[in-house]
Amino acid sequence: MTLHSDLTHSLAEAEALCARKGVSLTPIRKRVLELLLDADGPVKAYDLLAQLKPGAGAAQPPTVYRALDFLVSTGLAHKVESLNAYTACIHGEEAGGPVLFICEKCGAVQEQHAHAKLKDMPEGFQLTRSVVEHYGLCANCQAA
Numbered sequence: 001m002t003l004h005s006d007l008t009h010s011l012a013e014a015e016a017l018c019a020r021k022g023v024s025l026t027p028i029r030k031r032v033l034e035l036l037l038d039a040d041g042p043v044k045a046y047d048l049l050a051q052l053k054p055g056a057g058a059a060q061p062p063t064v065y066r067a068l069d070f071l072v073s074t075g076l077a078h079k080v081e082s083l084n085a086y087t088a089c090i091h092g093e094e095a096g097g098p099v100l101f102i103c104e105k106c107g108a109v110q111e112q113h114a115h116a117k118l119k120d121m122p123e124g125f126q127l128t129r130s131v132v133e134h135y136g137l138c139a140n141c142q143a144a
Contacts, residue, residue, distance in 0.1 A: 010037050010088070014076050021074060028052075028059065032067040033088060036077055041107035042085035080109065082133055087111070097130030103138035110138065 014033055018025040025033070035051050036043060045064050052059040068086055071077035077086050078098045087109045089098070101110040121127065 007034065007037055017076065018074060023070075023074060026067075028063060029067045029070050032064060033071055033076055036071070036086060036088035039087075042080045042083050042087045042102075042109055044083075044085045048086075078111070078131060080133065081131055082135075097127075097132065099132045099134070101134050101136065101138070103141055104135050105137055105141040108138050108140075 011030065011034060014030070015025050031052065032048055035048050045061070045068060048068075049059060049061060049064045052064070068077065068079075071088075072079055072086070076089050078089055078100065079086055080100060080102065083102075087100070089111065097113070099112045101112070102108075
């Protein structure tokens with residue numbers, strides 16, 4: 001698959017996921033997801049804002065943050081907490097919280113999902129969100 005067909009396929013999968021969940025992937029949400037999918041690594045909200053339509057009528061910060069909140073809540077993006085940045089989610093509906101592996105040299109993010117239940121969760125605690133971030137060097141940077 002080419003980069004364009006990968007992007008088209010990922011956006012189609014996102015639209016199908018939203019349809020299954022009964023929510024709408026509006027044009028601005030779709031554009032923000034497209035920018036995340038096209039990025040080389042995690043992207044900050046203000047960088048996304050700068051990439052959106054410049055000039056009169058340009059998107060405002062709340063618009064981008066609402067789109068990001070939607071994408072995170074539907075599982076189409078993850079917030080990389082330590083970087084205060086966002087990355088597209090390639091796993092969609094997989095169970096378990098994301099485990100992110102972040103390269104300290106090139107900034108690439110690899111994602112896996114924690115399928116096992118947490119063993120040491122306090123009794124009665126209801127988990128609503130979890131992100132685990134690991135830092136190190138990706139295989140490409142180690143080989144360089």
